Amino acid sequence: MARPSQRPHAEQVRAVLEDGTAARSTIAASWRRCMTLYRLDPERAVPPPILPEAAMRERRERLGALVAAAQPVMERLLQATGGMGCCVLLTDRDGVPVERRGHGSDDRQFRDWGLWTGALWNEAHAGTNGIGTCLAERRALTVHRDQHFHTFHAGLSCTTVPVFDHAGELAGALDVSSCRADLTEQVSGLIAAATAEAARRIEERNFRHAFPRARIVLADETAPSGAAPGALLAIDADDLVVGATRAARLALGITAERLRRPLPAADLLDGGRDGAPEDDLGRAERAALQRALARAGGNVSATASALGLSRATLHRKLRRLGLRGRE
Template identity: 55%
Template sequence: MAKDPEPDHPDRVRRTLDDAAGPARSALAASWRRSLTVHGLAPEDRGRARTVTDRQLQEARQAMEPLMLAAQPVLDRLFLAVGDTGCCVLLTDAQGIAVDRRGAAVDDEIFHLWGLWPGSDWSEAAEGTNGIGTALVEHRAVTIHRDQHFHTRNTALSCTTHPIHDHLGRLAGALDVSSARADATAIMLGLISNAVGDAARAIETQAFRQAFADARIVLAGGGVADGADRSAALLAVDRDDLVIGATRAARVALKITDARIAAQLPASDLLGSAAETDFSDSERGAVRRALARSGGNVSAAARALGVSRATLHRKLNRLGLSGH
């Protein structure tokens, strides 16, 4: 499946880092520098990957349970897309601990040996430069191909990783596809990167919809570019058309913060007059039905709609409707 780890890899790493300007010119060299000087790792390390205890793994899984639930069907689909190429799929938490996995049984022994298994610690502090740890540190999608890894023992691997954010826009983990194929080409790695990116966005979207299941989900434009990544900018809007949630992409694109949401942020302030019209069209029918069922009584209609009387009066004025 793969060639032996590169024997001269440690020398290559150290020669690169002997050039003081190297880390300033190369993101890879900067990660190697962190691995060597910040984390105190040695590139010649051929030992086993670091793992956490069963209890620590269970705690990590419990901490990201909503995201893991959202991820299950996406992980299945991603493995169906890449599994035949000798890849396995890993989901990690924000610390780089692998919490879930998909892989072919025929590859389990070798992938387990390399640490591509639940409970393995793929943080940059543990493994040096690698797809998962470096993606989490640099907060971007990365592919670390074979001898771009810091540890010699990992130089037979190609790892493509995209960060994943939770419903509050916080870094929550990473999605990785790793392969030990010696013949992996740039085209193959590019296709894998696209598949991983699509899957990461699908997990984020599903987790967001789960977290705001009772809210209206609004697409705020086409998304925001993040390197080669492009994520859907979604808003969760309540019955008063106030934003109660936003994906990371929406937060970046529209400069949304927790403080702005807490201060009651109208969706129309973010999306413009077209959104106001869309909201008005959908609201008009709901408000008219509530008024009709209450015989025009504003207090009763407000209770039926789950809003305050004052809020409903504001809506009536905006929509050009009346009640009593």
């Protein structure tokens, strides 16, 4: 594919930066960082640098379970977008792709562009681009063709979504890039939606892996702040919250400090309770008896035996709590 002429794009970058109104956009703000903070030249015509294999491998291992969680999701995302001349990249938080999916027929071209594992795509090295600017802004975005800072990248269209780890910290980004000149705005919108959904699935898979013994609960519309895609809580056997995704933290106002102390799940999902502690004990006892009855098929004798209680004691508890079993 022929490169676009260099001079017009470089002049466009400089003209936008001189226009104070236009410079308030996300892309222009990134261009300004590239020009004034990183001292980059928009006419630069080289792909991003590639890290040594050992350094790239170390970064991949550092992401650990997140890479494993991403692999099947990236395969499905490639199936959805690969026919449109796209490749799929998972990067670390420094903008280095550690996992890649693409069709072999496109590999040579993508390698020439630097869309390959080990390439350094942060803004300081690669200018305005989907990966680097997404990580700088910590939000999903698309950098389409000549919105890139460097003329060398002006033929690319990159859609990127940040990926957060099980503790709600920025871990990296999921990117779908295309060098097709005929990529329409409508198709870009579909790619953006598919990429966002894939990123949330990666976060969910990684979150479940991080809390294998916990009950994973979706914070739904009953939550005080309403639901958010990917708002998951990890709840232990004592009904205490032991983990929360970034979406859940934002929706429910959960801070790292709150998670360091015992945090009852009911206080989050029910908007907090004002009842006395004995009310909670009564609810817990009732729930425990209901579970024991269910496991015993409602048989009182079997339930009493399983709980280590006499039948008479269990009957008194059932009457007090308004529960019934069968003999």
